[in-house]
Amino acid sequence: MNKIKMFFSSLLKKDATKTVITSLWCALIGLILGFIILLFINAKEAAYGMTSVLGNYLIFTNPQDRLNYFGQTLAKTAPLIAMSLSILVSYKAGLFNLGASGQYSIAVIVISFLGIGLNWPWWIVMILAMISASVFAMISGALKAYFNVNEVISGIMLNWIALYLTNGILSNSTNVWDSAHSETYTISNSSNAFIPSIGLDKVFAGNAIVGLGMVLILIVVAIIFILFKKTTIGYELKATGLNGDAADYAGINKIKNIFIATGISGALAGLAAVLSLQNGFTAWKLVSTPPEIGFQGISSAFLGGLHPIGVIFSSYFIVHITEGGSMITDLGFSPEVASIMTSVIIYLSGFVVFVKEVMHKHEIKNELNKLTREKENKV
């Protein structure tokens, strides 16, 4: 019995455990606040609304429907994981990739032209989309490296440039633009550009959007994990991120590392576009704000404790409640309510750092009390 207790208390002291606990706390606080918002808007239906947000696909009684929507949630999780990794890589190297939305948009142009327009094989489209997003991200990197322009500011500006570029180019290209719905055509599952289902569609009740993408994203997670854990590139990136001056002194080439970090980060943002478009699920709509996924990636990266494996779970959580949230419109809540609520949850989830601080203070206080008590006992 004591042994188990010891095991748990030593586990609790570990930094990783602390991060997991804080993330769980943040998610919980976000959910409670979300519930309070529902109570204000429609107290009667609030409880039911909350169940559907939390339940998502579980509220379906038919197991086939459940599987289908579970598959859909998973398929939507994959791009968010890629986006979280994009934020994570840049953050570890001491940069903050707020331009991920823009890089995503640029990848969308490439996917639309090569995938929808020219019907090229999916993997070529994927690679080219990632490369172009990566190059676009390096604009921010170059500005930072050579002119010391803050990457957050250049990232935000490039977001808008990319957005209008994408809107302008796609809506004027007749072979990719479905003017009836004012969005691009979706990639059908008979197209060459469609990511193969490798039989996973049968597992998820014929939902073809689940496919090789799932496997791909797990491989990418593993690559990023190994990159930071085992390679000299990761070692250099982290050293630059943690203490750029010391890295300089040690002869680590800062400029090279800025390009590597923004390049990888951009490629991952491009991969997010690949995973949400090339499974035929979404299309590019004529929108006036940069894609939301770029910002959700930030929350997800922090909620996941800035750990490549952590972001798998945080991304799933965020997609799960967003999907659940989209269902409460059926209960008489307006669609805005759902998005307000889910955004509250998501953005509160980003408070991980803050909550960690509070927990840490509490811990010190406890220990001090213990110390004083021990001293008093001795006296």
Added chain:
Amino acid sequence: MKEVYAIEMLGITKKFGNILANDHIDIRLKKGHILALCGENGAGKSTIMSILFGLIEPDEGVIKKEGKVVNITNPNDATRLNIGMVHQHFKLVDTFTVLQNIILGDETLKEFSDNPNFFKKTFNYLNKHLFKIVDYKKAREEVNKIINQYDLQVDLDQKIEDISVETQQKVEIIKMLYRQNDILIFDEPTAVLTEQEIQDFLQVLRNLKKEGKSIIFISHKLNEVFDVSDEITVIRKGQYIDTLKTSETTKEDISALMVGRKVNESAIKAQIQPEEEVLRVEHLTMLDPISKKKVVNDISFNVRKGEIVTLAGIDGNGQQEVIYGITGIKKIQSGNITLGGKDISTLSIREKIKSGISHIPEDRHKHGLVLDYSIYENSVLDRYYENQFSKYLFLNDKSIKQYGDALIEKYDVRSSGDGHTIVRGLSGGNQQKIIIGREIERNQDLLIAVQPTRGLDIGAIEGIHNLLLKQRENRKAILLVSLELDQVLELSDRILVMYEGEIVGELLPQEVSKEKLGLYMSGAKKDKVNAIKENKHE
């Protein structure tokens, strides 16, 4: 009758994370006395003074002023109780004049005091609460009175950025006096001063004491402490050790109390004939990137195997830039740097390191270590790319661990765990040991050490001096930058004094006194110097 204390701090306890910075410390300052607070770096001196000044709230303990318990939770409380503090880094607004800085936050406002009528009263009220028009004339009178009373000569109309560090310190003192503080705290006030300036400063302290002020004086320079203090309180590792009357104790006793054991004052230097040249710097000139002023102006010197050449001088006279130039961290404007006969002036930092420079930077937190990396990761910070430690972009964890363990063992790096421990949690001395070990183990011909003992305690300083001398015996060329005269005199074979970017004196430690060195450092004495020494045997 019971003694009246100006300030008593009883049982003060403060914890940061897992570190007990202050563990039930008692400090008693008698009225009109000077109390020196001594302890090694990290002993908790600054913490307890920050508590007294209200910058940090203690977890436990009572503060009494003149026998009455007081509650100090922020600096405003401290000011109200007439407690003033001069911080190690001055809190002055660079672009304001001296007078503006002195009255800042406690301005004398315009006020009609003669035969008050309704309008004057209204104006007085509005000015006090709304307009806040400052009465510079009256403020100047008040400040001048203080200047004359305490003999603190400063020009009130100069801007802070244009006056010397010594004068800035005077401004800080006048600031406290203007606020009618009677308890004055000085946190390492002499760290930034030259020998002569220190003497002047100690005279100021004596004047203040004569006027009835009570003073707490933090220092680990025992000469000054014994010169000026009445009592000495020693703390060690956050623990209260003892309080002694200065007249009844000796420097040896105090330093033993500070360290917890006896300390050998000076290391023994072996006789070594310098051998061939390793580093040669010719006509090096460097510009400030913004103001384009020459921060290093046409200097030449060399360093040979088996000698320690020291760049001495007051902080900010170009010594740091010379090192930046040699190591490639900043661009040089003109001149040549040759290492072992090879011109390295234009190489990148990495290439310079590879061609044979080991570098112990001044600021270990900012430049020497990645604090959130483990001991292992830091031990290969400037050589992880070598074949020994990585292959095809993959780090060889096993050999890094082996190497790190050897380093920990050899340089006695102490931490709470093994080599996976994050460096941030280590003490300054142990952090420095990692850097020094890492750089010495690279076994290069040239070792550059910038302030290698900055902020370390006496015990650690001793060890580092011995390591540097050992390298000298191993016939390495050592270029040292130091602000501490004792260290300069103890270690150097040749002393090059820098003043405003130029080498103004080349001196031999056995032939020069501290006072003379001080004259060179303050620019009062200048020689024409070509500090390149050739070996005569050819």
